Amino acid sequence: MPRHFLHTGDWTRAELERLIEAAFRFKRGEDLSQPLLGRAIALVFFNPSLRTRASMQLAVQQLGGYPIVLEPGSSSWTIEFRDGAVMDADKTEHVAEFVGVLARYCSGIGVRVFPQLRSWREERTDPIINAFARQSKVPIINLESAMHHPCQAMADMMTIREKLGAGRKRVALVWAWHPKPLPMAVPNSFALAAVQMGHELTIAHPPGYELDDDLVRDLAMLAHDAGTRVNVTHEIEEAFDGSEVIYAKSWGSRLFYGSPEEELEMRAPYRQRWIVDEEKMRRTGGAIFMHCLPIRRNVEATDGVLNSPASVVIDEAENRLHIQKAILARLFGGAGS
Amino acid sequence: MPRHFLHTGDWTRAELERLIEAAFRFKRGEDLSQPLLGRAIALVFFNPSLRTRASMQLAVQQLGGYPIVLEPGSSSWTIEFRDGAVMDADKTEHVAEFVGVLARYCSGIGVRVFPQLRSWREERTDPIINAFARQSKVPIINLESAMHHPCQAMADMMTIREKLGAGRKRVALVWAWHPKPLPMAVPNSFALAAVQMGHELTIAHPPGYELDDDLVRDLAMLAHDAGTRVNVTHEIEEAFDGSEVIYAKSWGSRLFYGSPEEELEMRAPYRQRWIVDEEKMRRTGGAIFMHCLPIRRNVEATDGVLNSPASVVIDEAENRLHIQKAILARLFGGAGS
Amino acid sequence: MPRHFLHTGDWTRAELERLIEAAFRFKRGEDLSQPLLGRAIALVFFNPSLRTRASMQLAVQQLGGYPIVLEPGSSSWTIEFRDGAVMDADKTEHVAEFVGVLARYCSGIGVRVFPQLRSWREERTDPIINAFARQSKVPIINLESAMHHPCQAMADMMTIREKLGAGRKRVALVWAWHPKPLPMAVPNSFALAAVQMGHELTIAHPPGYELDDDLVRDLAMLAHDAGTRVNVTHEIEEAFDGSEVIYAKSWGSRLFYGSPEEELEMRAPYRQRWIVDEEKMRRTGGAIFMHCLPIRRNVEATDGVLNSPASVVIDEAENRLHIQKAILARLFGGAGS
Incomplete structure (x- = not known):
């Protein structure tokens, strides 16, 4: 094998x-x-x-x-x-x-x-x-x-190292609204790799957008092994306070997996708030902004964020x-x- | 030219x-x-x-x-x-x-x-x-x-040589049931090359699945030139008795060419019998099993045949x-x- | 930049x-x-x-x-x-x-x-x-x-040089009938490059098939700078008389841009006359025939023209x-x- x-x-x-x-x-x-x-x-x-x-x-x-x-x-x-x-x-x-x-x-x-x-x-x-x-x-x-999506996750880890140096960082994975439900491969792999690398991870998403139960359990164990921790919140702002990395990504809910119409209704209330904008970025005190691309501009994150020096999405893709x-x-x- | x-x-x-x-x-x-x-x-x-x-x-x-x-x-x-x-x-x-x-x-x-x-x-x-x-x-x-499909036929001839050595072999081209009527390129080219190379060829198919008349005539002439013969049968078991090579392939009937619905009705009775399974393979006394791929498992041939040492389909593709x-x-x- | x-x-x-x-x-x-x-x-x-x-x-x-x-x-x-x-x-x-x-x-x-x-x-x-x-x-x-389509236009200019030598040539861009309205990139770029290279350009098309106004204005200015001129006509035969290069191409009318059905009605009367045939080619006294390909045979130009030594379309593509x-x-x- x-x-x-x-x-x-x-x-x-x-x-x-x-x-x-x-x-x-x-x-x-x-x-x-x-x-x-x-x-x-x-x-x-x-x-x-x-x-x-x-x-x-x-x-x-x-x-x-x-x-x-x-x-x-x-x-x-x-x-x-x-x-x-x-x-x-x-x-x-x-x-x-x-x-x-x-x-x-x-x-x-x-x-x-x-x-x-x-x-x-x-x-x-x-x-x-x-x-x-x-x-x-x-x-x-x-x-x-x-x-x-492990190749993406490893490029992400490399980018964090490149921009912020070695050692533990405060990293936030933030759910974003999107016009359709997307797979969970990127958030799963990002969270897994971040914890493996010893980063302190906050995952912010609306209720109902929980990652897979086994994965969450693995994350907790790996965090324990690495001497760090995973924090899950339903408050988007909480993900920004004090974070050094904002990693935005949309994904679909397991609750309406396979029912995109109902899922859209479920997510509708979150559109206004679950977007990365300059105001939220200011809470971080200088975090870098990451996304695996392609990104929906002014939907997942604003032009203001994507065009700012905080955005490292092109380096991340490189x-x-x-x-x-x-x-x-x-x-x-x-x-x- | x-x-x-x-x-x-x-x-x-x-x-x-x-x-x-x-x-x-x-x-x-x-x-x-x-x-x-x-x-x-x-x-x-x-x-x-x-x-x-x-x-x-x-x-x-x-x-x-x-x-x-x-x-x-x-x-x-x-x-x-x-x-x-x-x-x-x-x-x-x-x-x-x-x-x-x-x-x-x-x-x-x-x-x-x-x-x-x-x-x-x-x-x-x-x-x-x-x-x-x-x-x-x-x-x-x-x-x-x-x-x-002459590249396929030549890979087939090479594989027969590789597995069984040089010289005349007893080779059987066996029609198989398939959920839709397929082209005749592979059986045509296999039969043609097999006879050109001097192999003794049995073609087994249900009535109505005859190959092209001109091709059949060419096969007979080429077989005569090569000092061998072509045998056509409607009995699938006959193809297996004493054969050294079982070459399974499905193809459509000329009688309902362009009418896939009617062709499906025509072939329906043959599904049970026209499959290569371990019982039929035992009649051969050690034949190799060949197929050009892709193959419908448990439809054209059983898992038992495909997973057995007799199957050379991956070598054939290589x-x-x-x-x-x-x-x-x-x-x-x-x-x- | x-x-x-x-x-x-x-x-x-x-x-x-x-x-x-x-x-x-x-x-x-x-x-x-x-x-x-x-x-x-x-x-x-x-x-x-x-x-x-x-x-x-x-x-x-x-x-x-x-x-x-x-x-x-x-x-x-x-x-x-x-x-x-x-x-x-x-x-x-x-x-x-x-x-x-x-x-x-x-x-x-x-x-x-x-x-x-x-x-x-x-x-x-x-x-x-x-x-x-x-x-x-x-x-x-x-x-x-x-x-x-500047790569095409430059291949065209190279082909004119290759076939007819350096210096000013009498070049005709001739609209052709086609079963559907096509983009204007090729005629635009051919006309532009031809005038830039100092060729004398005739553009023949039915009424309503005018190229873009700004482009036509640019062509006139460039022609003036290069000491040559651009002639526009609605008479196809006029494009052939004395020309050294016949460049056939179909394009759609700006008047029914986005309305292919109505455009087809508009162009219907031009089908018989707006085709390059051997009779028209004889008016040129030995012009080469060019087309960017793909060409609709016996619609844009006849087999007679395309199979004649005058046709340089394969060289042009090379x-x-x-x-x-x-x-x-x-x-x-x-x-x-």
């Missing part, structure tokens, strides 16, 4: 720290090694992507490898991932063959596969990326699954490239990596 | 043997030549593709070339291929210009173009790939047309890469190729 | 001449420099493309660079380009972030973005490509916008590759470029 990169929880803090250090060496131009020379990496996008696609293609290419981009179709789910299924309906290929063949062509497989936003009970277990990992004899890299090179070098590099 | 790779019938047995030998040299890592250095190959997918796309991109790249993947749209046919057409309807470009321009940019053009499954009389002549070949001043490589490198090297290599 | 390549009007005649000379050096194989070595260029296609996509990928690659092709979706406009917009509708990302991030990954950004054919008043200002240019810290290359290499080398090359 190869070592995959599915979520940061599988990796120790020391390993994550080393990834960040390696990423800075790539960013500073100190590491010009090409561990992927002569090797191909498949990048499979079941869902559309611009940033991830561009940065991963470039990461593979700069490491000397050859990226093969495959887009099996964003609107239809054509891969069967359940064991023992009788495939007489719309699924045209089983993950066993899909992954088995790609592993013969490529040294690793990056996979983007969003949740279908139908069954919370099922999708909270991240079944598809886990089926890929179970079947694959080569490393699987999660490029955003139903429940995790760091995707560097951290992904570090992750690829770690998975596919030599013994010394 | 350049030498194209449209179907194996245009190539002698000796040439096909040399392709297979070259493919093994690539697979064993003995041939690291880069005959495509500094050259581009267009890969035009009128229909979606994962395996062919990945393996062809990689083949071109490993030979030093630069693959340009173009996807003119899988749902609409935007290329006019009839001479003299007045193009005032939905076709936006004539194959003459499409191919003429690509031939200026690229040294060769791979084309995937499925049948529209409308008119058997028209599509049995493979009009679109032939229009490409007629217009092109650079080699056209058939990446699956209405009636042929061999696509090696044989395609051999084909490219043959078409675009130097005088010694 | 970087130097963009948005339309030829931003560049002097001397600069355009140097681009053409550089393109010939690439075509003759005299220039093998790789100014893009180790650099990536994003190629963003909001609209589908075959020729531009193939030739730009190849141009970047032959110059040593790495092309990253992104297709944000041809059917939906997902980029918000208006400053200050409240993004609570269907646009998922603002051009500020889209361009800001790509500029971190890539040294330049090629953009194809057709008009939406809704509001003439708005689209005549080419708002989207201009928003890209305003936001970008790296050079933007226009791969066809609502109002301009020259896209060479001139684009010259443009890229100019934008991204060293101080000496």
Whole structure:
């Protein structure tokens, strides 16, 4: 069984720290090694992507490898991932063959596969990326699954280090209103990585927007291990007071998972208040503003915030490239990596 | 007129043997030549593709070339291929210009173009790939047309050689039930190449699923030339008795070509029996199981067969890469190729 | 602010001449420099493309660079380009972030973005490509916008030079009937570049198919500066008499911009006469026939014209590759470029 990169929880803090250090060496131009020379990496996008696609293609290419981009179709789910299924309906290929063949062509497989936003009970277990990992004899890299987006989270951790230096920071994950319910992969992975890295985490969201119960339990345990803590609040202002990092992100409620119409009604009252604006930012005393992008301007955060020096969203996106090179070098590099 | 790779019938047995030998040299890592250095190959997918796309991109790249993947749209046919057409309807470009321009940019053009499954009389002549070949001043490589899939067939022949050694084998092409009628390119090309290579071929299918009359006549003549024979049966069990290779594939009936609803009714009675399972495989006394993929598990063949050591479907897919490198090297290599 | 390549009007005649000379050096194989070595260029296609996509990928690659092709979706406009917009509708990302991030990954950004054919008043200002240019810290290359297609126009100028030698030529831009109203980018850019290069230009179109007023005014001024003139006529035959270049192109009327049904009625009477055929070509006494492709055979021009030695449309398409290499080398090359 190869070592995959599915979520940061599988990796120790020391390993994550080393990834960040390696990423800075790539960013500073100190590491010009090409561990992927002569090797191909498949990048499979079941869902559309611009940033991830561009940065991963470039990461593979700069490491000397050859990226093969495959887009099996964003609107239809054509891969069967359940064991023992009788495939007489719309699924045209089983993950066993899909992954088995790609592993013969490529040294690793990056996979983007969003949740279908139908069954919370099922999708909270991240079944598809886990089926890929179970079947694959080569490393699987999660490029955003139903429940995790570890490349984003690691770029976020790198950006916090870059802007604020090493050590524990007061970090706030703040729910934002958005015209439609979005997946939870980014907030899950950000919260997980932040706590693993020892940051003090505040999560602010309206009632009903709780993260997954198991994840919250994991966060508490990891915080305890790291000597820090997680604070959850329904008051947006509380997230800003004294914080050094404001990380805005919208996500959908588990309560109306799969019912976007009802979810919209549920979130309607929060539109006015749950936006990051300059007034709230002033409560922080100089926090940086982060977002994984794409962001809805004047909906999740105002132009004033995004155009201010506090916003580091472009650096954060750039760091995707560097951290992904570090992750690829770690998975596919030599013994010394 | 350049030498194209449209179907194996245009190539002698000796040439096909040399392709297979070259493919093994690539697979064993003995041939690291880069005959495509500094050259581009267009890969035009009128229909979606994962395996062919990945393996062809990689083949071109490993030979030093630069693959340009173009996807003119899988749902609409935007290329006019009839001479003299007045193009005032939905076709936006004539194959003459499409191919003429690509031939200026690229040294060769791979084309995937499925049948529209409308008119058997028209599509049995493979009009679109032939229009490409007629217009092109650079080699056209058939990446699956209405009636042929020669890269797949050559990967199949290579796999038989790899698993069972050289010489005549008892090979069975077995129709399988599938929830929808599929094109005949794979069975056509497999049967053609198997007979060209001197194998003893049994074709088993329900009544009404006959292959094209001209093709069947060609198979008989080629078998005579090669000192072997073709046996057609409506009894699936007969295909298994004593066979060394079971090649499963579903295809649609010419009788209801273009009428998928009626075709489904026609095939309904065959679902229970026309599946490859372990019981049937036991009749062979140790045959290998082959399929071009994607395969519907527990519909075309059972999990038991696919997960058994008899299944070589992943090796078969891997061999696509090696044989395609051999084909490219043959078409675009130097005088010694 | 970087130097963009948005339309030829931003560049002097001397600069355009140097681009053409550089393109010939690439075509003759005299220039093998790789100014893009180790650099990536994003190629963003909001609209589908075959020729531009193939030739730009190849141009970047032959110059040593790495092309990253992104297709944000041809059917939906997902980029918000208006400053200050409240993004609570269907646009998922603002051009500020889209361009800001790509500029971190890539040294330049090629953009194809057709008009939406809704509001003439708005689209005549080419708002989207201009928003890209305003936001970008790296050079933007226009791969066809609502109002301009400068890479095509420069390939056209190169082709005229290649076929007819240096100096002033009598050049005719001739409207052609087409089953649907098309954008004006190609005629705009061809007319602009032709006059900038000092050619004597005749524009023939039916009444109601006038080019943009500001553009026509610019053409007159540029013609005056270059010591040549622009002649506009509603008589197609007049365009042929004595011309050395016939450049056919269909475009839609500003009068029914956004109303394709009514536009079709308006153009119906012109179908018989506004086609380039051999009889009209005979009036020229040996003109070359040009078209940007794709062309509707026997609708815009007859098979007789397209299959005759007068047609240079394939050379013209090939020259896209060479001139684009010259443009890229100019934008991204060293101080000496």
